[in-house]
Structure formats: structure tokens, C-alpha cells
Amino acid sequence: MVGCSKKPVIDLSATPQEEFSRAMDLFQAKNYRQAAVAFQNVVFNFPGSGYAADAQFYLGESYFLKKDYQSAIPEFEFFINSFPGNQYLEDAYYKLALSYFKSAPTINRDPSIIEKASEVFELLEERFPETKYRDEITQIRREIAGLWAEKQYRIGELYYKGEEYNAARIYFGFVQKEYPQTRWSDMSVFMTGRILEKTDSTSKAIDIYQTLISEPNDSTVVQLAKNRLAELQSQK
16 A cells, blocks of 8 residues: 555655654644655655654554544555554554444445455454554444444344345344344344234244343333333233
8 A cells, every 4th residue: 555645745854853843843733734744854854864753653653643544544554564673563553443333334335345344353453462552443343333233233124124034033133143133133032022012922022022121231222122012011
């Protein structure tokens, strides 16, 4: 991957240290747009200097903090491929994975982008088994699992609305099996109860709702289960 796609204007009068210091001043002042341009100057004008590697990392970091994740991705990739021994390598892996994840925050985006984020996290853990980002990676993996679970749940929901209950139940069962720690698993249990109501198995549905209420499940799902129980009891 090639970073620094926009070649900056060359200032032959500046030294690498001066350019890097100027870029860092802009970065620390949170002027990330101008900082990115200044770091580009260092990378392009002084590629053989001792400042080029750090400038390349901070170029990606400037885009990242500006929330321009699409621009940050190639810069971090260029850094990882070009400077594998740099002090910021672990940070670059993490920020690259996070850039992928943040550029695809919903289930409606290209799922391959989320898969790419997972792949980069795996590379980070292989390269840095004791990574300082362990807790953050664990949390993001939970969020990724939630995205996949929601995607499968929504498919099941569509089948349910179309009264294709057998197909819906397959998807709800898949979510419960593969993503048990997500709220979508609880929702899938609830929707299984709704399917049982529709297919003349009301007693089994009641058992499911009572179980949802008695266990520490998602509060929204618990309330839905209570509502269904109240409705079914009123019909007796």
C-alpha cells in the first residue's frame, strides 16, 4: 500500500528537524489538517532522515484523530510495511485495525472491512503477544460480535415478518449459538417465543418468557417478555 498520495510543496530551506518540530507543534495544538501536510513534507523531502519514520506514523495519526479513517488506513499500512522496526509499530497496528473498524461502524457497511479489522488485530497479537492494547482489543471484538449478531438477527426478523417461521427460527438459533454474550442472543430467545406463539405452542412460549425474566438478561428483552406474559394471561 502506498501512503502520502498527495505530494506536498518542497521547502529546500528547512532541515528535517525543523520540519518535524513544526509538524509536531501543529499536531500538539490539535491542528491535524495542517499537521498532516507538515508531516508529509518530512516524509517526501527527507526520506532518508531519522525523522521520516516517525513523521509517517504521525501522518496516519493526524488523519486518525481528524476522523478521516479512509486516509489514515493507507498511511498506517505504508508505515508498517516500510518501518517494521520503529518504536510506534505496535501503535500503528492498533490504529490501523481501529481505522478499519471505525470506517465500517454498522451492519449495513461492507462486511469485508470489519473482517479486515479483525485480521489486523490478529497480526498485532502475533507480533506483540503481550500487547498493551489487550483490553481495548477484547472490547472491540465484543462490538464486532455484536455487529455480526445483529446482522443475522435482522435476517431472522425479516423471515419472521414474512411468516416464514422455520427459516426465522434457524437464524435466531444461530445467533444464540454463535453470539451468546450479545443482546441479540437474548432478543433471539424472545423471538423464538414469539414464533412458538404463532405456531400454537403457547405453553412453550410462556416458559421462554419466564426464563428470560428470571435470568440476568438484557433489560429491554426482560420488559418485552413481561409484556408478552401479561398479554397471554389476559387472554385466558
